[in-house]
Amino acid sequence: MNEENRFDDDLLRKFLNPGRIQKAPEGFSSKTMTRIRIEVQSPAHGLKSFFIKNRVPAVSVLVIAGLFVAAALLPSQDPGDKISLIWKYLQNVNISLPQFKLFDLPGIIMPGWLPYAFLMVIVFTLFDRFLFRIFNKSGK
């Protein structure tokens, strides 16, 4: 800081200092906390908060549900369009693990890998939670 700037700084320190700050008005804290409590108690907040906290399992469930719906709606015959081609490919993915049926739905054949995909989502979710707790603790 040069000489002139130092004079300016000294002058301003005489007039502005942390001891002279304008205090918040009376009741500021209670008004603020009231607004926070109203927001927390609103049903929208609860639902939003639930989905934010559990976004990984929420997204996973949506994806799995989408796969089930696709399995139910997509035709078993091959009309030649791209989606059916992809579906046919997925149906034909071979896995060497034992295949088992989750449940029987009439007219629907579940690909053998689907239950394993579901299981892996659950495993990854739990692993993610586990890692989050570990790193959160070490960050303290």
Added chain:
Amino acid sequence: MLKIRPLDVTLNNFMRQNHGMDGRADIFYIEQVLEGEINAFSHLVERHKDKAFNLALRICGNNEEAEEIAQDAFLKAFRSLRHFRKKSSFSTWLYRIVYNTAISLVRTRKGRVLSIEEFPADAVDFLSINRNEEEAIEEYRNSLVNFALQKISDEERGLITLYYYNDLDIGEISGITGIKKVNVKVRLFRARRKMADIIRNVDRKQVAYERREQV
């Protein structure tokens, strides 16, 4: 320029910013809130409300808007608490929210608040029968500071407030405002110069007025 503060001021600032009078760090209450203890947030509000309000007030220029801005900032801080990175202090993080909220508000205002051209009062006007000289000087300085602050830009007001009232260094101010350190220094220099000139100008007129009165 490196801000060298006396050791007791540095320690006091650390205590004020990171610990309250109850000795508990901000991080203690933040973790309580994240665990579901909403009421723990009131400790953070109580601890930081004055500086948050003051920052908002210096930028926007009126009490009602400043109160609204400060409350909105605390609400935003509460909503985003899980994203708070514990590397910086809570106060710095909060001031960033206050600063951005205040600057957004003043920029959306239709037309600027009219500022008074001349400082409207003489120092002697602050002296009254019921007030002692010290209080009168205090009030005179406060009014003069408010007058000078209105003469500089919104951004410069924010920088001046963060540097002198919130007692933050250039690095912290850069983090809060998003302005590069070198630019913070330049803008602070300009703002400091403008304000100092205004204050000296008014004071000079006051001295000249007092001399005339004495004659």
